[in-house]
Amino acid sequence: MINEAAPSALDTAAAVRTGRTSARETAEAALTRIARLDPELNAIVASDADRAVAQAVEVDRRVAAGEHLPLAGVPLAVKDTEDTVGYRTIHGSRLFADTAHATSDSVLVTRLRAAGCVVVGKSNTPEFATSADTSNLVFGSTRNPYDVDRVAGGSSGGAAVAVASGMVPLATASDGGGSIRIPASACGLPGFKPSLGRVPDGGPHPVDWPLVTTRGVITRTVADLVATLDVVVGPERTDLRSLPAPCEPFSVGVGRTPLPRRIAWSPQLGYAWTEPSILAACGAAVERLAAEGVEVVEIDRVFTSEPYDAWGPLIAAYVQRSVGELDRSLLSDEVREGIEDADRLSARDLLAAEDTCHRLNLELVRVFETCDLLLTPTLHRDPPQFGEAVSWIRATGVFNLTRSPAGTVPVGLSDECLPIGLQIVGPQHDDVGVLALMQHLHP
CATH class of the missing domain: 3.90.1300.10 (Amidase signature (AS) domain)
Known part of the structure; x- marks a missing residue:
């Protein structure tokens, strides 16, 4: 196909x-x-x-x-x-x-x-x-x-x-x-x-x-x-x-942006597991950059906790607003349950979620104090089969909470012959830096 x-x-x-x-x-x-x-x-x-x-x-x-x-x-x-x-x-x-x-x-x-x-x-x-x-x-x-x-x-x-x-x-x-x-x-x-x-x-x-x-x-x-x-x-x-x-x-x-001087490489972000073939393909792309003169700093843990405690309440509240007073019986179970979670949220809960965004960004800023970009696997496992209930998207949402530019480029195929993506994250508003490295890795 x-x-x-x-x-x-x-x-x-x-x-x-x-x-x-x-x-x-x-x-x-x-x-x-x-x-x-x-x-x-x-x-x-x-x-x-x-x-x-x-x-x-x-x-x-x-x-x-x-x-x-x-x-x-x-x-x-x-x-x-x-x-x-x-x-x-x-x-x-x-x-x-x-x-x-x-x-x-x-x-x-x-x-x-x-x-x-x-x-x-x-x-x-x-x-x-x-x-x-x-x-x-x-x-x-x-x-x-x-x-x-x-x-x-x-x-x-x-x-x-x-x-x-x-x-x-x-x-x-x-x-x-x-x-x-x-x-x-x-x-x-x-x-x-x-x-x-x-x-x-x-x-x-x-x-x-x-x-x-x-x-x-x-x-x-x-x-x-x-x-x-x-x-x-x-x-x-x-x-x-x-x-x-x-x-x-x-x-x-x-077109005029050189390779970064130093990058951070975090295979797990501190809270995710990665399939071996995915880790190998992403690691090989990082090694290619090292061979081209980019200094690589491996970081085991970027964030102290997973971001869902902040992301979940915000999204539930947003969807609740979209649905308004319409007939909830027409919704999927997943969306309806999310709105029911939002029904129990207070203004203080939403402010706490926003405060968590601030904390997560401070943790990410510490990485960018010494490194130009952060690299990590985009997905930590292959896309699941239909009906397979798994957590497979743990490395992406946190960078929405930090408002960071972030991209993915294909770097190979897994053992199941499915695509593997390498995620590239930049500091606030450095869209050009992320895009330049994407272009270098995937011309």
Whole structure:
């Protein structure tokens, strides 16, 4: 199911801009791939061929008029947690299965379409994006393209599978606890969670998970990722968290950033176990950096405790707000139980969770006082089979609580021939440093 030969976003855009193909032909080819591949993988939950072709024709007109479109004609899948015109935003929940079609795009989709992207469908997500298994009661389960009997990760699992299988070269995503990094790692892709506020959210409604989640994209290559970030970052007046535009394009900053002088390598973070083949592949990537002159400092324990005591209450409260007074009987057991936990939370409990974020960041800052970046396995075991109850995502959520930029790059295959990801974490707002090392390890 993995299509290693699928064109990248940059190659696709270059072909459309130079007239070697048209945006319309590119959109029609993507729709054909979706029709052929998605019945087995279940990554795309809605598609509108007529709307996609109409968008593509407009892109062709803009190109012919001489407009420079950095992502001209690139087929785009939009995660089913954000709005795009003409599609329902269902959040993977029966509560919103019959909601009205969106009449405007999210900030992220607006910027991508302005750069020339063509929306070809919506991608699957677990209910309210709360799980690392992209399954829900409306659309069912998204399957891992490396092994369809295993989960694809989440919550941006539909996005990752659509890109890894070659249905589309670009998909929107979001990361509130690992929701970009986990499925990217599970599907053999690079993935990047920008610093909080780097890719703005905003719009008419409050941000879903304001203290922990950030928008982003999933691509086949780091070069695609960097180029796409260049067209979507920058301030947004309706997002209280949005950061100023960087001083120079990421593509420039990444290109001139040298290897880090010193990195921290933490195989376990102090609280997780790692399968031997995963540890070996990640360790080999670290050894490669050491051979290239990077000083490696191994750290057994980064954090004194696991982050769930802070992450769990915040997410429960956010989802409770989204559900409001709607019929809880339509929810999955997992989401309903989480909301019941939130019913018992006090304002003091939520402040305590925020205080824990501060403490975790202080512990991470101590690492960055002597090291430029922190490396750790993205996932500590292979993606589980469907129905297998395991904890497999323990290394990602803590970096949402610290608001850190964090990425993952594929570094090999496990004993079960499943992808292995190496996680790269940077200090506050050092998105360029993380992206530069991702580019070096996965050119």
